[in-house]
Amino acid sequence: MKHNKVPKATLQRYPIYLKALRKLHHMGVERIMSRELGNFVDIESTTIRRDFSFIGSLGKQGYGYDVASLIDVFNGQLGVNFDEKLILVGAGNLGRALMNYNRWNHVVGEIVCAFDTDNDKIGSLSEVPVYHLRDFNQYLPEGCRIAILTVSGNAQETVDLLIESGIVGIVNFTHEHIQAPKGVIIRTVDVVSTIQELIFQVNNF
Amino acid sequence: MKHNKVPKATLQRYPIYLKALRKLHHMGVERIMSRELGNFVDIESTTIRRDFSFIGSLGKQGYGYDVASLIDVFNGQLGVNFDEKLILVGAGNLGRALMNYNRWNHVVGEIVCAFDTDNDKIGSLSEVPVYHLRDFNQYLPEGCRIAILTVSGNAQETVDLLIESGIVGIVNFTHEHIQAPKGVIIRTVDVVSTIQELIFQVNNF
DNA sequence: TCACCCTTGTACATCATATCACAAATGTTT
DNA sequence: AAACATTTGTGATATGATGTACAAGGGTGA
Incomplete structure (x- = not known):
């Protein structure tokens, strides 16, 4: 290529x-x-x-x-790997919806495990094990590069941890704007902003 | 403006x-x-x-x-309306997650009601009433312009119905590519594609 | 096998967006 | 009140993306 x-x-x-x-x-x-x-x-x-x-x-x-x-x-050539190991950080409503949402198997890989700071969330919801975020480095799968972020607070702090551990791509479902050094790619998916943009466009005719 | x-x-x-x-x-x-x-x-x-x-x-x-x-x-000036009435079409996993996800109150308005074709879904999950899609025109709120689409099949067909009833902006969470006439704005939010794009970019260094 | 048809891949032109550089205008300090 | 330090808003310019046109070359059918 x-x-x-x-x-x-x-x-x-x-x-x-x-x-x-x-x-x-x-x-x-x-x-x-x-x-x-x-x-x-x-x-x-x-x-x-x-x-x-x-x-x-x-x-x-x-x-x-x-x-x-x-x-x-x-x-x-583009490096799509069906075994790409994804992790989920934040096991709230949205996080659980994503875990249950296994339509992407055999398309981009799958969520191997999840992390949260809330003890009530630790364990196995659906088929994906949920660990405490403090044990992140222990359970981070070998070769994992991409994280899905659905935490509800301390987003930047969490991001820093992820990056320190070698994560290079983050899908950000958080409402917060997060920053990352060059080489780390962040893609924000924000329903609210999407709806706003839609309203702006609709009103712009 | x-x-x-x-x-x-x-x-x-x-x-x-x-x-x-x-x-x-x-x-x-x-x-x-x-x-x-x-x-x-x-x-x-x-x-x-x-x-x-x-x-x-x-x-x-x-x-x-x-x-x-x-x-x-x-x-x-941009027409953000805190009372913007949104509707949800498709009350599956993701749809329900969105209904429970009321963080956008007072930012862009709220989901007023939802529609689905599955009789099991009709009724009131969370605080949002769910109607059958066949009664769409009956329950479509006055002045509603924007729909959130989370159906799992027949996306295009559903879109056509929405547009016919006056919807002019659609946030598409579907995996399908949908088409719409000029004047109607579609914004697709696809986790899988987002992850893929991230992988492409990460590999492109 | 040959001639024709079709579709790709790309040079060139056009359009859209981002950046630079600076004049105009305001707040702040002396 | 006057001089200075800032920061906006915007022409001019550079970069990036899209659209047009067409030469090159493989597929198809006689």
């Missing part, structure tokens, strides 16, 4: 392509053209071709793309 | 500003400079000033911005 310099905007579209391709594969589609895929996901075919070109020459002229091998390339 | 032509990128940042400003206000901060706010939310001060300028001249030179009145302007 031509490392360095895949535009951010492109990186955000890769998951969309991958999702669509998996679906098409499931539907029995064996080959697809950028135009068709474009209709399917509402993205210009030319944008798709360019996005793909950052990974390499994946298609055949006059033919299109082979769905199965495209999925393989995405998985392999 | 200088209508039309607020860049999309700016619109995505307004909720961030608003959240930060509320927090600062809560902390007792009365005035703030673009530089400080920038440090707080990790956005260049110059970007912030330009973003604000689309709404008007909100600051004073050599002084900064008044936090309280800035919040008012955002609420007022």
